[in-house]
Amino acid sequence: MTPDILNTIEVILNGLMTGVMYSLVALGFVLIFKASGIFNYAQGVMALFAALTLVGFQTGQIPFSHLINEIFGTHVHNWGPGLNSVLAILLTILVMILFAWLVEKLLLQYLVNQEPIILFMATIGLAFFMEGLGDLMWGADIKTLDVGIPSGGSFWWEDVTRTWVSEGYEYYGMYIDLLDVWAAGIAVLLVTILTLFSQYTKTGRALRAVADDHQAALTVGISLRSIWVIVWSIAGFVALVAGIMWGSKSGVQFSLSLIALKALPVLILGGFTSIPGAIIGGLIIGVGEKLFEFWIGPLVGGATENWFAYVLALFFLMFRPQGLFGERIIERV
Amino acid sequence: MQDTVREDDILLEVRNISLSFGGVTALENISFDIRRGEVRAIIGPNGAGKSSMLNVINGFYHPQEGEIWFDGKLRHHMKPHQVARLGIARTFQNIALFKGMSTLDNLMTGRLINMHANLFSQVAWIGPAQREEIEHRQKVEEIIDFLKIQSIRKTPVGKLPYGMQKRVELGRALAAESKLLLLDEPMAGMNLEEKEDMCRFVLDVNEQFGTTIALIEHDMGVVMDISNRVVVLDYGKKLADSSPDEVRNNPEVIDAYLGVSHD
Numbered sequence: 053m054t055p056d057i058l059n060t061i062e063v064i065l066n067g068l069m070t071g072v073m074y075s076l077v078a079l080g081f082v083l084i085f086k087a088s089g090i091f092n093y094a095q096g097v098m099a100l101f102a103a104l105t106l107v108g109f110q111t112g113q114i115p116f117s118h119l120i121n122e123i124f125g126t127h128v129h130n131w132g133p134g135l136n137s138v139l140a141i142l143l144t145i146l147v148m149i150l151f152a153w154l155v156e157k158l159l160l161q162y163l164v165n166q167e168p169i170i171l172f173m174a175t176i177g178l179a180f181f182m183e184g185l186g187d188l189m190w191g192a193d194i195k196t197l198d199v200g201i202p203s204g205g206s207f208w209w210e211d212v213t214r215t216w217v218s219e220g221y222e223y224y225g226m227y228i229d230l231l232d233v234w235a236a237g238i239a240v241l242l243v244t245i246l247t248l249f250s251q252y253t254k255t256g257r258a259l260r261a262v263a264d265d266h267q268a269a270l271t272v273g274i275s276l277r278s279i280w281v282i283v284w285s286i287a288g289f290v291a292l293v294a295g296i297m298w299g300s301k302s303g304v305q306f307s308l309s310l311i312a313l314k315a316l317p318v319l320i321l322g323g324f325t326s327i328p329g330a331i332i333g334g335l336i337i338g339v340g341e342k343l344f345e346f347w348i349g350p351l352v353g354g355a356t357e358n359w360f361a362y363v364l365a366l367f368f369l370m371f372r373p374q375g376l377f378g379e380r381i382i383e384r385v
Numbered sequence: 386m387q388d389t390v391r392e393d394d395i396l397l398e399v400r401n402i403s404l405s406f407g408g409v410t411a412l413e414n415i416s417f418d419i420r421r422g423e424v425r426a427i428i429g430p431n432g433a434g435k436s437s438m439l440n441v442i443n444g445f446y447h448p449q450e451g452e453i454w455f456d457g458k459l460r461h462h463m464k465p466h467q468v469a470r471l472g473i474a475r476t477f478q479n480i481a482l483f484k485g486m487s488t489l490d491n492l493m494t495g496r497l498i499n500m501h502a503n504l505f506s507q508v509a510w511i512g513p514a515q516r517e518e519i520e521h522r523q524k525v526e527e528i529i530d531f532l533k534i535q536s537i538r539k540t541p542v543g544k545l546p547y548g549m550q551k552r553v554e555l556g557r558a559l560a561a562e563s564k565l566l567l568l569d570e571p572m573a574g575m576n577l578e579e580k581e582d583m584c585r586f587v588l589d590v591n592e593q594f595g596t597t598i599a600l601i602e603h604d605m606g607v608v609m610d611i612s613n614r615v616v617v618l619d620y621g622k623k624l625a626d627s628s629p630d631e632v633r634n635n636p637e638v639i640d641a642y643l644g645v646s647h648d
Contacts, residue, residue, distance in 0.1 A: 252510070253510070254500045254514075256507070260486055260494075261486070264486060265481055268483060271475055271477075272469055272498070276466075
């Protein structure tokens with residue numbers, strides 16, 4: 053193979069890995085949208101908040117320490133050396149479940165049967181509130197997150213691919229980040245578990261039932277409110293996974309909440325109601341933007357990754373507004 | 386049917402139920418009871434308040450006045466999912482199924498209130514959750530056999546013809562193994578053959594499983610054939626409450642159906 057082909061393969065591979073990361077965020081959106089028809093703008097901030105909390109537990113930070121110090125004139129910062137990763141992750145999961153419960157208790161409960169736009173506005177409010185809360189609890193500085201996932205280039209892969217090149221060319225092998233590979237593996241595992249759970253368990257069926265028909269779900273004895281807590285908990289868990297992956301990659305910083313915006317084109321491509329759609333949409337966007345940057349980027353001065361996904365989504369909206377896998381929009385007249 | 390009824394023979398009793406929406410009165414001072422093991426029909430012209438009555442029993446509507454006694458206990462303000470857990474299952478006039486799910490999954494969801502495995506064991510798919518799945522799957526298969534819907538087990542119910550959807554909805558209500566089954570026009574929009582099948586199923590459910598059934602139906606022939614007692618509503622008021630034969634010959638009922646005025 054010539055280096056050109058190999059380079060293209062490398063770009064596609066990296067695109068797939070990035071795509072998986074987009075999918076993870078989009079997945080959280082789909083879960084909540086399916087079950088309650090709410091477009092949860094706060095999904096990105098949930099990922100940020102989860103990552104902040106995780107780092108906080110890992111490093112033994114005292115929450116609200118800045119506020120406490122201001123009020124009481126103390127100088128507390130840490131309560132100890134911090135927890136190991138597993139314990140910190142478990143605690144963060146508990147925090148996200150508590151968060152889900154609070155969202156239902158303080159927000160959703162009062163907004164049942166409201167217009168989608170009102171629910172959407174509520175989640176925008178929630179997003180800004182959480183961003184502020186995260187800042188107040190854990191501070192605004194950029195934090196490094198390391199839960200023990202290997203990172204850096206894979207030398208093995210570099211060695212293997214170096215031998216693929218045809219004779220007479222100079223080629224140094226493909227670069228692939230181990231962290232990306234791990235992220236992809238974990239995402240696949242997560243989606244598999246979620247799919248099996250929704251197919252073969254009582255609660256999974258209840259989730260699908262609520263997504264399908266609220267009235268019917270009530271008559272078979274499903275409590276909508278407890279289902280919403282479960283759905284938001286799962287979305288919180290997915291947000292944590294996304295937060296860990298993005299946080300390990302580029303540090304836990306407040307711009308993390310903007311990955312939610314990258315999930316939008318993914319959702320438009322894949323459809324707001326389809327879990328496989330979120331995955332495939334993410335992969336298409338990931339590969340698409342990397343290839344576009346690789347081929348067309350040099351011609352237009354680069355930085356196409358910032359806008360390519362949105363233009364692609366716009367294109368899709370014209371031809372297939374329900375997305376690739378979304379439920380078909382049929383209007384009876 | 387005996388004339389003297391013992392207190393604990395009564396499964397459900399509504400006492401002086403009044404329901405209004407804003408200024409519109411849907412039900413006015415309605416009282417009747419449903420005895421254990423009977424097929425009770427609720428009939429009346431369009432807009433008589435039949436469906437409202439079912440919605441009150443089922444917890445979708447909350448009457449301004451009146452009491453509901455179920456299984457010997459006064460029932461307090463309850464949400465529909467709590468009523469379902471109490472042992473009341475229902476079907477709808479315009480079918481409320483989980484359209485994207487298969488027949489099997491719809492019925493399994495109907496059994497939800499009988500399943501108790503906790504979330505953790507479900508996620509891990511261990512012990513209790515796994516046992517429970519298998520056990521309840523068996524029960525659901527029995528219902529599928531009973532309703533003769535083996536061929537559509539895996540079909541998403543949204544794709545099924547209307548008559549079949551009605552049957553699946555009945556199956557889902559049966560899966561709950563409730564004490565009381567509320568059927569809102571189970572035969573509406575069916576052809577003769579489908580109607581006969583449905584009648585058979587309703588009677589079989591009543592006889593084989595001993596399930597108490599309350600049903601709303603427009604087809605008077607059907608009502609006379611399968612019900613033990615009939616309550617007649619008209620404009621939100623109770624017009625009559627007796628055996629099918631008496632109701633059929635009641636001049637007031639005939640007038641209500643034919644729209645004869647009394648002056």
